[in-house]
Amino acid sequence: xxxxxxxxxxxxxxxxxxxxxxxxxxxxxxxxxxxxxxxxxxxxxxxxxxxxxxxxxxxxxxxxxxxxxxxxxxxxxxxxxxxxxxxxxxxxxxxxxxxxxxxxxxxxxxxxxxxxxxxxxxxxxxxxxxxxxxxxxxxxxxxxxxxxxxxxxxxxxxxxxxxxxxxxxxxxxxxxxxxxxxxxxxxxxxxxxxxxxxxxxxxxxxxxxxxxxxxxxxxxxxxxxxxx
Amino acid sequence: xxxxxxxxxxxxxxxxxxxxxxxxxxxxxxxxxxxxxxxxxxxxxxxxxxxxxxxxxxxxxxxxxxxxxxxxxxxxxxxxxxxxxxxxxxxxxxxxxxxxxxxxxxxxxxxxxxxxxxxxxxxxxxxxxxxxxxxxxxxxxxxxxxxxxxxxxxxxxxxxxxxxxxxxxxxxxxxxxxxxxxxxxxxxxxxxxxxxxxxxxxxxxxxxxxxxxxxxxxxxxxxxxxxx
Numbered sequence: 018x019x020x021x022x023x024x025x026x027x028x029x030x031x032x033x034x035x036x037x038x039x040x041x042x043x044x045x046x047x048x049x050x051x052x053x054x055x056x057x058x059x060x061x062x063x064x065x066x067x068x069x070x071x072x073x074x075x076x077x078x079x080x081x082x083x084x085x086x087x088x089x090x091x092x093x094x095x096x097x098x099x100x101x102x103x104x105x106x107x108x109x110x111x112x113x114x115x116x117x118x119x120x121x122x123x124x125x126x127x128x129x130x131x132x133x134x135x136x137x138x139x140x141x142x143x144x145x146x147x148x149x150x151x152x153x154x155x156x157x158x159x160x161x162x163x164x165x166x167x168x169x170x171x172x173x174x175x176x177x178x179x180x181x182x183x184x185x186x187x188x189x190x191x192x193x194x195x196x197x198x199x200x201x202x203x204x205x206x207x208x209x210x211x212x213x214x215x216x217x218x219x220x221x222x223x224x225x226x227x228x229x230x231x232x233x234x235x236x237x238x239x240x241x242x243x244x245x
Numbered sequence: 246x247x248x249x250x251x252x253x254x255x256x257x258x259x260x261x262x263x264x265x266x267x268x269x270x271x272x273x274x275x276x277x278x279x280x281x282x283x284x285x286x287x288x289x290x291x292x293x294x295x296x297x298x299x300x301x302x303x304x305x306x307x308x309x310x311x312x313x314x315x316x317x318x319x320x321x322x323x324x325x326x327x328x329x330x331x332x333x334x335x336x337x338x339x340x341x342x343x344x345x346x347x348x349x350x351x352x353x354x355x356x357x358x359x360x361x362x363x364x365x366x367x368x369x370x371x372x373x374x375x376x377x378x379x380x381x382x383x384x385x386x387x388x389x390x391x392x393x394x395x396x397x398x399x400x401x402x403x404x405x406x407x408x409x410x411x412x413x414x415x416x417x418x419x420x421x422x423x424x425x426x427x428x429x430x431x432x433x434x435x436x437x438x439x440x441x442x443x444x445x446x447x448x449x450x451x452x453x454x455x456x457x458x459x460x461x462x463x464x465x466x467x468x469x470x471x472x473x
Contacts, residue, residue, distance in 0.1 A: 050400055051349070051424055052284045054276075121279070124365040134400040134424060137352035137376070144372040148365070172278050172362040196279055196362060 031236035033074030036113040038106060039067040040120035040152075042083025044099045048144070049131035056121045057200035060085050062168075062224050063119030067091060069228035070117070073236070078113070080105045082120060099123045099149035106152055107159075115164040115235060116156055119192075123149055157187035164238050166231070169193045170200065179210050188212065189238050192231060209234055259464035261302030264341040266334060267295040268348035268380075270311025272327045276372070277359035284349045285428040288313050290396075291347030293456035295319060298345070301460050306341070308333045310348060327351045327377035334380055335387075343392040343463060344384055347420075351377055385415035392417045392466050394459070398424045407438050416440065417466055420459060437462055 041063020045053040060083025067079040068088050077091035082102060087093045096102045099122045110116065125146035153167050167188045171178045172195070179193035191210045198221070199205040206221040209231070219230055269291020273281040288311025295307040296316050305319035310330060315321045324330045327350045338344065353374035381395050395416045399406045400423070407421035419438045426449070427433040434449040437459070447458055 048282075050285075051398065051428070052282065052351075054280065054282055056280045057278075123280075125370055128369065134398075140376065141356065142353055142374040144374055146370045146372055148368065170279065170362075172360075200279070 030074030032070055032232060032239075035075045035115065035239065037067075037070050037075045037077050038109055038113045038116045039063055039070065039077060039079050040102060040106060040116070040118045040122075041067065041079060041081045042085075043121050044082045044102055044123045044149075045097050046099065046123045046126035046149075047097075047130045048127050049133065049135045051134050054123060054125070054127070054146075056123065057196075058121035059083060059201045060120075061201075061203065062199060062205060062227065063117075064088060065224040065228035066117055066119055066231055069225065069232045070235075073232050075232075078109060080109075080120070082122075099126060099152075103150045103152050103155070107155060110156060110159060110163065113163060114239070115166065117166040117231070117235070118153055118156075119168050121168075121170065122152060125149060153182075153186040153188070160187065162242070164189045164235065164242065166190045166192065166235060170196045172196045176208075179208070183210050183212060190231075190234060211238075258302030260298055260460060260467075263303045263343065263467065265295075265298050265303045265305050266337055266341045266344045267291055267298065267305060267307050268330060268334060268344070268346045268350075269295065269307060269309045270313075271349050272310045272330055272351045272377075273325050274327065274351045274354035274377075275325075275358045276355050277361065277363045279362050282351060282353070282355070282374075284351065285424075286349035287311060287429045288348075289429075289431065290427060290433060290452050290455065291345075292316060293452040294345055294347055294459055297453065297456035297460045298463075301464070303460075306337060308337075308348070310350075327354060327380075331378045331380050331383070335383065338384060338387060338391065341391060342467070343394065345394040345459070345463070346381055346384075347396050349396075349398065350380060353377060381410075381414040381416070388415065390470070392463065392470065394418045394420065394463060397421045398427060400424045404436075407436070411438050411440060418459075418462060439466075 042060030043056045043058040045055045047053045067077050071077045071090050080094045094105050096105050126149050128145040128147045165188045169179050169182050179191050183191040189212050192207050194207045205224050205227050209217040270288030271284045271286040273283045275281045295305050299305045299318050308322045322333050324333050354377050356373040356375045393416045397407050397410050411419040417440050420435050422435045433452050433455050437445040
């Protein structure tokens with residue numbers, strides 16, 4: 018049965034004693050009080066990871082931009098914008114053992130957010146977008162012993178982009194998927210890339226199962242970092 | 246009990262024999278396969294109206310950009326962009342008796358939609374936005390006997406904007422609310438404005454109740470149009 022399966026997978030509580038930050042969902046970047054820029058992330062992958070990590074014994078803080086029901090047994094922090102996500106993560110980074118950054122954070126935000134609804138006019142409108150803080154990069158620069166797990170959803174050149182991101186952001190693991198395989202779906206088909214060059218391609222499976230694989234891989238990285 | 250209340254309100258099936266188009270929810274305007282522009286509309290108001298109209302005996306087609314469960318007893322058409330919403334409404338307009346346009350349709354869309362994920366670069370990015378088709382205006386221009394009900398969510402100058410929209414779009418009724426009163430909430434506080442100059446301010450109430458008031462008002466407009 019399901020409970021037995023969960024117990025057999027997690028009976029040794031592989032992440033016991035570890036403090037994990039998990040981020041999930043999209044961010045929303047406001048143009049005005051009504052309109053915003055966002056992305057297709059549902060938050061399901063990040064929530065599944067938070068849940069799997071909790072089942073594996075970790076103390077989990079979930080930082081979420083998604084509108085899903087709060088999972089039990091962990092701290093949930095709700096954020097809207099990329100800047101809020103950045104602040105919530107950086108505030109808690111020093112005291113955690115690993116960050117799993119499953120959120121799809123907006124790279125850009127409108128340069129100005131109008132405090133009142135922008136009235137439409139005839140003809141085109143030009144919107145100037147500025148870069149949001151790069152949270153993964155900031156984490157990579159500030160990290161001491163923490164393990165960093167990043168995500169990449171790409172529409173093309175998946176492996177190239179994944180390896181580039183893994184190296185440039187000083188990640189320990191990167192979870193890569195084709196954009197069409199994950200967003201909004203109950204399943205995902207991912208490949209795990211590791212800092213030491215290893216690569217693990219998983220079949221398409223439920224996001225709950227993907228989450229367990231990610232937690233197992235993270236547990237392996239903790240073991241290796243101890244034995245170093 | 247609830248069933249009795251519903252029966253007493255709708256026992257005379259005030260909208261029996263009427264074909265209604267109801268639009269609901271936000272639209273999403275794609276920048277690329279992952280990113281989009283949208284707005285805070287949840288779709289709850291439009292879904293409540295569709296349900297109230299069905300209970301009042303109408304034959305309802307709900308055209309929705311929202312991610313809510315499909316209501317029973319009506320045709321539900323799912324759309325994503327403003328252009329799709331426009332096409333779905335215009336296609337069905339000639340054969341309907343009234344349109345209740347509760348959807349929050351994006352006024353602008355990105356001039357270009359990238360077929361692949363746009364890679365970020367350093368520095369700002371300029372986005373050119375072009376006007377979407379104005380569905381209410383198109384309906385106002387094409388209408389014969391159909392009744393047109395529009396919505397206005399504003400952050401300021403609510404009454405001025407409401408009256409302007411009512412006249413310029415040739416609406417029979419306009420439902421106006423302050424943006425902070427409705428979006429995402431289970432309740433709403435609206436004022437109904439009519440083409441003949443009447444105005445009906447409702448208290449804050451559940452969206453289901455607001456929906457019944459709107460259906461009652463619509464039924465009144467049908468009666469008046471018969472007696473003309």
